[in-house]
Amino acid sequence: MRRPAACARSKRQSVLRTVSRAACAGRGRALGASLALLALTGCASAAPEVPEPVATLPAGVAVELQQLRSDVAGRQAQVHLVNEGDAPLTVGAVRVEDDRFDGAAVRVIADRVSTVSPGGSVDIRVQLPPVDCTAPDDGEAHIVLEVTRDSAATEVAASAPDPLGFIAELHARECLLERVTDAASLTFTGFEPSAPGAPAALELTVSPTGDGAVTIAGIGRTNLIDFAGAASEEVRPLGIEVAEGDAEPIVVQIPIVPLRCDPHAVQEDKRGTIFDLVVELEGESGEVELFVGEEMRGRILTWVAAWCGFGG
Structure with a gap:
Protein backbone atom coordinates (compact mmCIF):
# COMPACT_ATOMS: atom_id res chain seq x y z
CA MET A 1 0.00 0.00 0.00
CA ARG A 2 1.44 3.36 -0.95
CA ARG A 3 2.03 5.88 1.85
CA PRO A 4 0.65 9.45 1.53
CA ALA A 5 3.68 11.24 2.95
CA ALA A 6 6.33 12.10 0.38
CA CYS A 7 9.08 11.35 2.88
CA ALA A 8 7.95 7.72 3.08
CA ARG A 9 8.47 7.32 -0.68
CA SER A 10 12.09 8.57 -0.84
CA LYS A 11 14.27 6.17 -2.80
CA ARG A 12 17.52 6.98 -0.99
CA GLN A 13 19.41 4.38 0.96
CA SER A 14 17.93 3.24 4.24
CA VAL A 15 20.07 5.63 6.38
CA LEU A 16 19.00 8.65 4.38
CA ARG A 17 15.33 7.50 4.45
CA THR A 18 15.53 7.37 8.22
CA VAL A 19 17.07 10.83 8.34
CA SER A 20 14.49 12.12 5.84
CA ARG A 21 11.57 10.93 7.96
CA ALA A 22 13.15 12.41 11.07
CA ALA A 23 13.61 15.79 9.39
CA CYS A 24 10.00 15.81 8.15
CA ALA A 25 8.74 15.00 11.65
CA GLY A 26 10.76 17.78 13.24
CA ARG A 27 13.05 15.42 15.15
CA GLY A 28 16.24 15.97 13.15
CA ARG A 29 17.60 19.11 14.88
CA ALA A 30 20.45 17.21 16.48
CA LEU A 31 21.78 16.11 13.10
CA GLY A 32 24.49 17.97 11.22
CA ALA A 33 23.46 20.66 8.79
CA SER A 34 24.59 18.68 5.75
CA LEU A 35 22.51 15.62 6.66
CA ALA A 36 19.50 17.79 7.43
CA LEU A 37 19.85 19.42 4.04
CA LEU A 38 19.98 15.99 2.34
CA ALA A 39 16.91 14.92 4.28
CA LEU A 40 14.90 17.98 3.30
CA THR A 41 16.02 17.60 -0.31
CA GLY A 42 14.82 13.98 -0.20
CA CYS A 43 11.38 15.11 0.93
CA ALA A 44 11.13 17.73 -1.76
CA SER A 45 12.17 15.45 -4.64
CA ALA A 46 10.09 12.37 -3.79
CA ALA A 47 7.53 11.00 -6.27
CA PRO A 48 4.12 12.72 -6.49
CA GLU A 49 1.56 11.61 -3.97
CA VAL A 50 -0.84 8.83 -4.95
CA PRO A 51 -4.27 8.56 -3.27
CA GLU A 52 -4.61 5.96 -0.55
CA PRO A 53 -6.31 2.75 -1.75
CA VAL A 54 -10.00 2.89 -0.91
CA ALA A 55 -12.12 0.08 0.43
CA THR A 56 -14.97 0.29 -2.07
CA LEU A 57 -15.58 0.67 -5.77
CA PRO A 58 -16.02 4.14 -7.31
CA ALA A 59 -19.56 5.50 -7.32
CA GLY A 60 -21.70 3.92 -10.03
CA LEU A 164 -26.16 -18.17 -9.59
CA GLY A 165 -24.18 -19.65 -6.69
CA PHE A 166 -21.76 -21.39 -9.05
CA ILE A 167 -18.84 -21.22 -6.60
CA ALA A 168 -20.70 -23.13 -3.89
CA GLU A 169 -21.75 -25.77 -6.43
CA LEU A 170 -18.24 -26.02 -7.87
CA HIS A 171 -16.73 -26.34 -4.41
CA ALA A 172 -19.18 -29.06 -3.34
CA ARG A 173 -18.79 -31.00 -6.60
CA GLU A 174 -15.00 -30.87 -6.75
CA CYS A 175 -14.61 -31.72 -3.09
CA LEU A 176 -16.85 -34.74 -3.63
CA LEU A 177 -14.68 -35.72 -6.61
CA GLU A 178 -11.61 -35.38 -4.40
CA ARG A 179 -13.13 -37.85 -1.95
CA VAL A 180 -14.10 -40.18 -4.80
CA THR A 181 -10.58 -40.19 -6.25
CA ASP A 182 -9.23 -41.22 -2.87
CA ALA A 183 -10.95 -44.53 -3.69
CA ALA A 184 -10.65 -44.58 -7.50
CA SER A 185 -9.66 -42.35 -10.39
CA LEU A 186 -12.21 -41.83 -13.18
CA THR A 187 -11.06 -41.23 -16.76
CA PHE A 188 -12.49 -41.41 -20.24
CA THR A 189 -9.80 -43.46 -21.94
CA GLY A 190 -11.16 -44.18 -25.40
CA PHE A 191 -13.66 -43.34 -28.12
CA GLU A 192 -14.59 -45.41 -31.17
CA PRO A 193 -16.73 -43.55 -33.73
CA SER A 194 -19.46 -45.29 -35.68
CA ALA A 195 -21.27 -45.11 -38.99
CA PRO A 196 -24.51 -43.11 -39.15
CA GLY A 197 -27.33 -44.95 -37.41
CA ALA A 198 -25.03 -47.12 -35.28
CA PRO A 199 -23.84 -46.35 -31.73
CA ALA A 200 -20.29 -45.23 -31.02
CA ALA A 201 -18.39 -46.46 -27.96
CA LEU A 202 -17.17 -44.18 -25.17
CA GLU A 203 -14.75 -45.92 -22.82
CA LEU A 204 -14.71 -45.13 -19.10
CA THR A 205 -11.92 -46.53 -16.92
CA VAL A 206 -12.25 -46.69 -13.13
CA SER A 207 -8.90 -47.33 -11.45
CA PRO A 208 -9.17 -48.30 -7.76
CA THR A 209 -6.52 -47.01 -5.36
CA GLY A 210 -7.16 -49.72 -2.77
CA ASP A 211 -7.73 -47.07 -0.10
CA GLY A 212 -11.51 -46.78 -0.11
CA ALA A 213 -14.89 -47.84 -1.45
CA VAL A 214 -17.14 -46.03 -3.93
CA THR A 215 -19.99 -46.86 -6.30
CA ILE A 216 -20.26 -45.28 -9.75
CA ALA A 217 -24.01 -45.67 -10.06
CA GLY A 218 -24.68 -44.05 -13.42
CA ILE A 219 -23.81 -41.53 -16.11
CA GLY A 220 -26.04 -38.71 -17.30
CA ARG A 221 -26.60 -37.72 -20.90
CA THR A 222 -25.51 -34.27 -22.04
CA ASN A 223 -27.16 -31.64 -24.20
CA LEU A 224 -25.41 -33.29 -27.18
CA ILE A 225 -24.92 -36.99 -26.35
CA ASP A 226 -27.53 -39.65 -25.57
CA PHE A 227 -27.18 -43.37 -24.87
CA ALA A 228 -28.06 -46.01 -27.42
CA GLY A 229 -31.24 -47.91 -26.58
CA ALA A 230 -31.98 -45.62 -23.65
CA ALA A 231 -33.64 -42.60 -25.22
CA SER A 232 -36.02 -42.22 -22.29
CA GLU A 233 -33.29 -42.38 -19.64
CA GLU A 234 -31.45 -39.25 -18.60
CA VAL A 235 -29.10 -41.40 -16.49
CA ARG A 236 -27.72 -44.69 -17.76
CA PRO A 237 -27.05 -47.18 -14.93
CA LEU A 238 -23.44 -48.33 -14.55
CA GLY A 239 -23.37 -50.09 -11.18
CA ILE A 240 -19.58 -50.08 -10.86
CA GLU A 241 -18.63 -51.19 -7.35
CA VAL A 242 -15.18 -50.43 -5.97
CA ALA A 243 -14.27 -52.03 -2.64
CA GLU A 244 -11.44 -51.14 -0.31
CA GLY A 245 -8.38 -53.14 -1.31
CA ASP A 246 -9.37 -53.41 -5.00
CA ALA A 247 -6.56 -52.76 -7.47
CA GLU A 248 -7.73 -54.01 -10.88
CA PRO A 249 -8.98 -51.29 -13.28
CA ILE A 250 -12.60 -51.57 -14.42
CA VAL A 251 -13.21 -50.64 -18.08
CA VAL A 252 -16.74 -49.96 -19.32
CA GLN A 253 -17.86 -49.37 -22.92
CA ILE A 254 -20.78 -46.95 -23.06
CA PRO A 255 -22.79 -46.95 -26.32
CA ILE A 256 -23.60 -43.40 -27.37
CA VAL A 257 -25.54 -41.62 -30.14
CA PRO A 258 -26.12 -37.93 -30.85
CA LEU A 259 -29.00 -36.45 -28.87
CA ARG A 260 -29.64 -33.87 -31.59
CA CYS A 261 -28.55 -33.25 -35.16
CA ASP A 262 -28.93 -29.50 -35.69
CA PRO A 263 -25.57 -28.11 -36.89
CA HIS A 264 -25.43 -25.23 -34.41
CA ALA A 265 -25.50 -27.75 -31.54
CA VAL A 266 -22.02 -28.80 -32.62
CA GLN A 267 -20.80 -25.39 -33.76
CA GLU A 268 -21.82 -23.75 -30.48
CA ASP A 269 -21.02 -26.68 -28.18
CA LYS A 270 -19.90 -25.73 -24.68
CA ARG A 271 -20.84 -28.65 -22.41
CA GLY A 272 -21.77 -31.48 -24.76
CA THR A 273 -18.79 -33.62 -23.73
CA ILE A 274 -18.89 -32.96 -19.98
CA PHE A 275 -20.72 -35.85 -18.31
CA ASP A 276 -22.29 -36.04 -14.86
CA LEU A 277 -21.46 -39.24 -12.99
CA VAL A 278 -23.75 -40.32 -10.17
CA VAL A 279 -21.65 -41.62 -7.28
CA GLU A 280 -22.37 -43.13 -3.87
CA LEU A 281 -19.78 -42.64 -1.16
CA GLU A 282 -20.00 -43.37 2.56
CA GLY A 283 -23.78 -43.57 2.42
CA GLU A 284 -24.14 -40.32 0.47
CA SER A 285 -25.18 -39.83 -3.14
CA GLY A 286 -24.02 -37.01 -5.37
CA GLU A 287 -22.80 -36.02 -8.82
CA VAL A 288 -19.34 -35.23 -10.15
CA GLU A 289 -18.45 -33.81 -13.57
CA LEU A 290 -16.04 -35.57 -15.89
CA PHE A 291 -14.73 -33.98 -19.10
CA VAL A 292 -13.53 -36.15 -21.97
CA GLY A 293 -10.57 -33.84 -22.65
CA GLU A 294 -9.92 -31.51 -25.57
CA GLU A 295 -8.52 -34.11 -27.97
CA MET A 296 -11.40 -36.54 -27.47
CA ARG A 297 -13.91 -33.68 -27.56
CA GLY A 298 -12.75 -32.80 -31.07
CA ARG A 299 -13.11 -36.40 -32.22
CA ILE A 300 -16.60 -36.70 -30.74
CA LEU A 301 -17.81 -33.47 -32.37
CA THR A 302 -16.41 -34.60 -35.72
CA TRP A 303 -18.24 -37.92 -35.33
CA VAL A 304 -21.54 -36.17 -34.46
CA ALA A 305 -21.24 -34.00 -37.57
CA ALA A 306 -20.57 -37.02 -39.80
CA TRP A 307 -23.24 -39.18 -38.10
CA CYS A 308 -25.81 -36.44 -38.62
CA GLY A 309 -24.80 -35.81 -42.24
CA PHE A 310 -23.57 -32.22 -42.04
CA GLY A 311 -19.83 -32.79 -41.63
CA GLY A 312 -17.47 -31.31 -44.23
Whole structure:
Protein backbone atom coordinates (compact mmCIF):
# COMPACT_ATOMS: atom_id res chain seq x y z
CA MET A 1 0.00 0.00 0.00
CA ARG A 2 1.44 3.36 -0.95
CA ARG A 3 2.03 5.88 1.85
CA PRO A 4 0.65 9.45 1.53
CA ALA A 5 3.68 11.24 2.95
CA ALA A 6 6.33 12.10 0.38
CA CYS A 7 9.08 11.35 2.88
CA ALA A 8 7.95 7.72 3.08
CA ARG A 9 8.47 7.32 -0.68
CA SER A 10 12.09 8.57 -0.84
CA LYS A 11 14.27 6.17 -2.80
CA ARG A 12 17.52 6.98 -0.99
CA GLN A 13 19.41 4.38 0.96
CA SER A 14 17.93 3.24 4.24
CA VAL A 15 20.07 5.63 6.38
CA LEU A 16 19.00 8.65 4.38
CA ARG A 17 15.33 7.50 4.45
CA THR A 18 15.53 7.37 8.22
CA VAL A 19 17.07 10.83 8.34
CA SER A 20 14.49 12.12 5.84
CA ARG A 21 11.57 10.93 7.96
CA ALA A 22 13.15 12.41 11.07
CA ALA A 23 13.61 15.79 9.39
CA CYS A 24 10.00 15.81 8.15
CA ALA A 25 8.74 15.00 11.65
CA GLY A 26 10.76 17.78 13.24
CA ARG A 27 13.05 15.42 15.15
CA GLY A 28 16.24 15.97 13.15
CA ARG A 29 17.60 19.11 14.88
CA ALA A 30 20.45 17.21 16.48
CA LEU A 31 21.78 16.11 13.10
CA GLY A 32 24.49 17.97 11.22
CA ALA A 33 23.46 20.66 8.79
CA SER A 34 24.59 18.68 5.75
CA LEU A 35 22.51 15.62 6.66
CA ALA A 36 19.50 17.79 7.43
CA LEU A 37 19.85 19.42 4.04
CA LEU A 38 19.98 15.99 2.34
CA ALA A 39 16.91 14.92 4.28
CA LEU A 40 14.90 17.98 3.30
CA THR A 41 16.02 17.60 -0.31
CA GLY A 42 14.82 13.98 -0.20
CA CYS A 43 11.38 15.11 0.93
CA ALA A 44 11.13 17.73 -1.76
CA SER A 45 12.17 15.45 -4.64
CA ALA A 46 10.09 12.37 -3.79
CA ALA A 47 7.53 11.00 -6.27
CA PRO A 48 4.12 12.72 -6.49
CA GLU A 49 1.56 11.61 -3.97
CA VAL A 50 -0.84 8.83 -4.95
CA PRO A 51 -4.27 8.56 -3.27
CA GLU A 52 -4.61 5.96 -0.55
CA PRO A 53 -6.31 2.75 -1.75
CA VAL A 54 -10.00 2.89 -0.91
CA ALA A 55 -12.12 0.08 0.43
CA THR A 56 -14.97 0.29 -2.07
CA LEU A 57 -15.58 0.67 -5.77
CA PRO A 58 -16.02 4.14 -7.31
CA ALA A 59 -19.56 5.50 -7.32
CA GLY A 60 -21.70 3.92 -10.03
CA VAL A 61 -19.42 0.89 -10.50
CA ALA A 62 -20.71 -2.61 -9.71
CA VAL A 63 -19.24 -6.10 -10.10
CA GLU A 64 -20.49 -9.66 -9.90
CA LEU A 65 -19.15 -13.13 -10.67
CA GLN A 66 -20.51 -15.28 -13.48
CA GLN A 67 -19.60 -18.60 -15.01
CA LEU A 68 -20.67 -19.13 -18.61
CA ARG A 69 -21.05 -22.55 -20.18
CA SER A 70 -17.91 -21.93 -22.19
CA ASP A 71 -15.94 -21.37 -18.97
CA VAL A 72 -16.74 -24.67 -17.29
CA ALA A 73 -14.32 -27.06 -18.99
CA GLY A 74 -11.39 -24.69 -18.46
CA ARG A 75 -12.38 -23.91 -14.83
CA GLN A 76 -12.69 -20.22 -15.54
CA ALA A 77 -15.18 -17.52 -14.62
CA GLN A 78 -16.06 -13.91 -15.53
CA VAL A 79 -15.86 -10.75 -13.46
CA HIS A 80 -18.76 -8.74 -14.89
CA LEU A 81 -18.15 -5.02 -14.29
CA VAL A 82 -20.65 -2.26 -15.05
CA ASN A 83 -19.65 1.42 -15.07
CA GLU A 84 -22.62 3.70 -14.47
CA GLY A 85 -20.36 6.50 -13.26
CA ASP A 86 -19.61 9.71 -15.12
CA ALA A 87 -15.99 8.98 -16.11
CA PRO A 88 -14.12 6.20 -17.93
CA LEU A 89 -12.65 3.49 -15.73
CA THR A 90 -9.47 1.58 -16.55
CA VAL A 91 -9.00 -1.82 -14.90
CA GLY A 92 -5.61 -3.52 -14.72
CA ALA A 93 -4.88 -6.40 -12.37
CA VAL A 94 -7.87 -8.38 -11.08
CA ARG A 95 -7.91 -10.67 -8.07
CA VAL A 96 -10.83 -12.71 -6.73
CA GLU A 97 -10.33 -13.96 -3.19
CA ASP A 98 -12.47 -16.65 -1.59
CA ASP A 99 -11.66 -19.08 1.22
CA ARG A 100 -13.22 -21.86 -0.84
CA PHE A 101 -10.26 -21.66 -3.23
CA ASP A 102 -6.64 -22.51 -2.55
CA GLY A 103 -5.36 -19.12 -3.71
CA ALA A 104 -6.71 -16.18 -5.68
CA ALA A 105 -8.37 -16.24 -9.09
CA VAL A 106 -6.55 -13.86 -11.45
CA ARG A 107 -6.83 -12.66 -15.04
CA VAL A 108 -6.37 -15.37 -17.66
CA ILE A 109 -4.36 -12.83 -19.69
CA ALA A 110 -2.26 -11.32 -16.93
CA ASP A 111 -1.13 -8.04 -18.53
CA ARG A 112 -4.40 -7.07 -20.21
CA VAL A 113 -5.98 -3.70 -19.33
CA SER A 114 -9.72 -3.01 -19.81
CA THR A 115 -11.18 0.48 -20.26
CA VAL A 116 -14.91 0.86 -19.56
CA SER A 117 -16.72 3.98 -20.74
CA PRO A 118 -19.59 5.51 -18.72
CA GLY A 119 -22.66 3.36 -19.29
CA GLY A 120 -20.51 0.46 -20.50
CA SER A 121 -19.60 -2.95 -19.14
CA VAL A 122 -16.86 -5.55 -19.49
CA ASP A 123 -16.42 -9.24 -18.74
CA ILE A 124 -12.94 -10.07 -17.43
CA ARG A 125 -12.10 -13.77 -17.55
CA VAL A 126 -10.27 -15.19 -14.52
CA GLN A 127 -8.67 -18.57 -13.94
CA LEU A 128 -10.03 -20.40 -10.93
CA PRO A 129 -7.48 -22.04 -8.62
CA PRO A 130 -8.01 -25.48 -7.05
CA VAL A 131 -10.70 -25.68 -4.38
CA ASP A 132 -9.85 -25.82 -0.69
CA CYS A 133 -11.94 -28.61 0.77
CA THR A 134 -11.19 -27.57 4.35
CA ALA A 135 -13.46 -24.54 3.83
CA PRO A 136 -17.28 -24.74 3.99
CA ASP A 137 -19.39 -24.33 0.85
CA ASP A 138 -21.09 -21.13 2.07
CA GLY A 139 -18.16 -18.73 1.81
CA GLU A 140 -18.10 -15.25 0.28
CA ALA A 141 -16.05 -13.93 -2.62
CA HIS A 142 -14.30 -10.55 -2.67
CA ILE A 143 -12.73 -8.83 -5.62
CA VAL A 144 -9.71 -6.53 -5.72
CA LEU A 145 -9.25 -4.34 -8.81
CA GLU A 146 -6.41 -2.09 -9.86
CA VAL A 147 -8.31 0.89 -11.29
CA THR A 148 -7.34 4.22 -12.85
CA ARG A 149 -9.64 7.26 -12.87
CA ASP A 150 -8.58 10.84 -13.55
CA SER A 151 -4.97 9.64 -13.99
CA ALA A 152 -4.85 8.26 -10.43
CA ALA A 153 -4.24 4.53 -9.97
CA THR A 154 -5.19 2.61 -6.87
CA GLU A 155 -6.60 -0.70 -5.65
CA VAL A 156 -10.24 -1.04 -4.68
CA ALA A 157 -11.97 -3.96 -2.99
CA ALA A 158 -15.59 -5.02 -2.80
CA SER A 159 -17.82 -7.97 -2.14
CA ALA A 160 -18.43 -9.93 -5.35
CA PRO A 161 -21.98 -11.29 -5.61
CA ASP A 162 -22.39 -14.73 -7.20
CA PRO A 163 -26.08 -14.62 -8.19
CA LEU A 164 -26.16 -18.17 -9.59
CA GLY A 165 -24.18 -19.65 -6.69
CA PHE A 166 -21.76 -21.39 -9.05
CA ILE A 167 -18.84 -21.22 -6.60
CA ALA A 168 -20.70 -23.13 -3.89
CA GLU A 169 -21.75 -25.77 -6.43
CA LEU A 170 -18.24 -26.02 -7.87
CA HIS A 171 -16.73 -26.34 -4.41
CA ALA A 172 -19.18 -29.06 -3.34
CA ARG A 173 -18.79 -31.00 -6.60
CA GLU A 174 -15.00 -30.87 -6.75
CA CYS A 175 -14.61 -31.72 -3.09
CA LEU A 176 -16.85 -34.74 -3.63
CA LEU A 177 -14.68 -35.72 -6.61
CA GLU A 178 -11.61 -35.38 -4.40
CA ARG A 179 -13.13 -37.85 -1.95
CA VAL A 180 -14.10 -40.18 -4.80
CA THR A 181 -10.58 -40.19 -6.25
CA ASP A 182 -9.23 -41.22 -2.87
CA ALA A 183 -10.95 -44.53 -3.69
CA ALA A 184 -10.65 -44.58 -7.50
CA SER A 185 -9.66 -42.35 -10.39
CA LEU A 186 -12.21 -41.83 -13.18
CA THR A 187 -11.06 -41.23 -16.76
CA PHE A 188 -12.49 -41.41 -20.24
CA THR A 189 -9.80 -43.46 -21.94
CA GLY A 190 -11.16 -44.18 -25.40
CA PHE A 191 -13.66 -43.34 -28.12
CA GLU A 192 -14.59 -45.41 -31.17
CA PRO A 193 -16.73 -43.55 -33.73
CA SER A 194 -19.46 -45.29 -35.68
CA ALA A 195 -21.27 -45.11 -38.99
CA PRO A 196 -24.51 -43.11 -39.15
CA GLY A 197 -27.33 -44.95 -37.41
CA ALA A 198 -25.03 -47.12 -35.28
CA PRO A 199 -23.84 -46.35 -31.73
CA ALA A 200 -20.29 -45.23 -31.02
CA ALA A 201 -18.39 -46.46 -27.96
CA LEU A 202 -17.17 -44.18 -25.17
CA GLU A 203 -14.75 -45.92 -22.82
CA LEU A 204 -14.71 -45.13 -19.10
CA THR A 205 -11.92 -46.53 -16.92
CA VAL A 206 -12.25 -46.69 -13.13
CA SER A 207 -8.90 -47.33 -11.45
CA PRO A 208 -9.17 -48.30 -7.76
CA THR A 209 -6.52 -47.01 -5.36
CA GLY A 210 -7.16 -49.72 -2.77
CA ASP A 211 -7.73 -47.07 -0.10
CA GLY A 212 -11.51 -46.78 -0.11
CA ALA A 213 -14.89 -47.84 -1.45
CA VAL A 214 -17.14 -46.03 -3.93
CA THR A 215 -19.99 -46.86 -6.30
CA ILE A 216 -20.26 -45.28 -9.75
CA ALA A 217 -24.01 -45.67 -10.06
CA GLY A 218 -24.68 -44.05 -13.42
CA ILE A 219 -23.81 -41.53 -16.11
CA GLY A 220 -26.04 -38.71 -17.30
CA ARG A 221 -26.60 -37.72 -20.90
CA THR A 222 -25.51 -34.27 -22.04
CA ASN A 223 -27.16 -31.64 -24.20
CA LEU A 224 -25.41 -33.29 -27.18
CA ILE A 225 -24.92 -36.99 -26.35
CA ASP A 226 -27.53 -39.65 -25.57
CA PHE A 227 -27.18 -43.37 -24.87
CA ALA A 228 -28.06 -46.01 -27.42
CA GLY A 229 -31.24 -47.91 -26.58
CA ALA A 230 -31.98 -45.62 -23.65
CA ALA A 231 -33.64 -42.60 -25.22
CA SER A 232 -36.02 -42.22 -22.29
CA GLU A 233 -33.29 -42.38 -19.64
CA GLU A 234 -31.45 -39.25 -18.60
CA VAL A 235 -29.10 -41.40 -16.49
CA ARG A 236 -27.72 -44.69 -17.76
CA PRO A 237 -27.05 -47.18 -14.93
CA LEU A 238 -23.44 -48.33 -14.55
CA GLY A 239 -23.37 -50.09 -11.18
CA ILE A 240 -19.58 -50.08 -10.86
CA GLU A 241 -18.63 -51.19 -7.35
CA VAL A 242 -15.18 -50.43 -5.97
CA ALA A 243 -14.27 -52.03 -2.64
CA GLU A 244 -11.44 -51.14 -0.31
CA GLY A 245 -8.38 -53.14 -1.31
CA ASP A 246 -9.37 -53.41 -5.00
CA ALA A 247 -6.56 -52.76 -7.47
CA GLU A 248 -7.73 -54.01 -10.88
CA PRO A 249 -8.98 -51.29 -13.28
CA ILE A 250 -12.60 -51.57 -14.42
CA VAL A 251 -13.21 -50.64 -18.08
CA VAL A 252 -16.74 -49.96 -19.32
CA GLN A 253 -17.86 -49.37 -22.92
CA ILE A 254 -20.78 -46.95 -23.06
CA PRO A 255 -22.79 -46.95 -26.32
CA ILE A 256 -23.60 -43.40 -27.37
CA VAL A 257 -25.54 -41.62 -30.14
CA PRO A 258 -26.12 -37.93 -30.85
CA LEU A 259 -29.00 -36.45 -28.87
CA ARG A 260 -29.64 -33.87 -31.59
CA CYS A 261 -28.55 -33.25 -35.16
CA ASP A 262 -28.93 -29.50 -35.69
CA PRO A 263 -25.57 -28.11 -36.89
CA HIS A 264 -25.43 -25.23 -34.41
CA ALA A 265 -25.50 -27.75 -31.54
CA VAL A 266 -22.02 -28.80 -32.62
CA GLN A 267 -20.80 -25.39 -33.76
CA GLU A 268 -21.82 -23.75 -30.48
CA ASP A 269 -21.02 -26.68 -28.18
CA LYS A 270 -19.90 -25.73 -24.68
CA ARG A 271 -20.84 -28.65 -22.41
CA GLY A 272 -21.77 -31.48 -24.76
CA THR A 273 -18.79 -33.62 -23.73
CA ILE A 274 -18.89 -32.96 -19.98
CA PHE A 275 -20.72 -35.85 -18.31
CA ASP A 276 -22.29 -36.04 -14.86
CA LEU A 277 -21.46 -39.24 -12.99
CA VAL A 278 -23.75 -40.32 -10.17
CA VAL A 279 -21.65 -41.62 -7.28
CA GLU A 280 -22.37 -43.13 -3.87
CA LEU A 281 -19.78 -42.64 -1.16
CA GLU A 282 -20.00 -43.37 2.56
CA GLY A 283 -23.78 -43.57 2.42
CA GLU A 284 -24.14 -40.32 0.47
CA SER A 285 -25.18 -39.83 -3.14
CA GLY A 286 -24.02 -37.01 -5.37
CA GLU A 287 -22.80 -36.02 -8.82
CA VAL A 288 -19.34 -35.23 -10.15
CA GLU A 289 -18.45 -33.81 -13.57
CA LEU A 290 -16.04 -35.57 -15.89
CA PHE A 291 -14.73 -33.98 -19.10
CA VAL A 292 -13.53 -36.15 -21.97
CA GLY A 293 -10.57 -33.84 -22.65
CA GLU A 294 -9.92 -31.51 -25.57
CA GLU A 295 -8.52 -34.11 -27.97
CA MET A 296 -11.40 -36.54 -27.47
CA ARG A 297 -13.91 -33.68 -27.56
CA GLY A 298 -12.75 -32.80 -31.07
CA ARG A 299 -13.11 -36.40 -32.22
CA ILE A 300 -16.60 -36.70 -30.74
CA LEU A 301 -17.81 -33.47 -32.37
CA THR A 302 -16.41 -34.60 -35.72
CA TRP A 303 -18.24 -37.92 -35.33
CA VAL A 304 -21.54 -36.17 -34.46
CA ALA A 305 -21.24 -34.00 -37.57
CA ALA A 306 -20.57 -37.02 -39.80
CA TRP A 307 -23.24 -39.18 -38.10
CA CYS A 308 -25.81 -36.44 -38.62
CA GLY A 309 -24.80 -35.81 -42.24
CA PHE A 310 -23.57 -32.22 -42.04
CA GLY A 311 -19.83 -32.79 -41.63
CA GLY A 312 -17.47 -31.31 -44.23
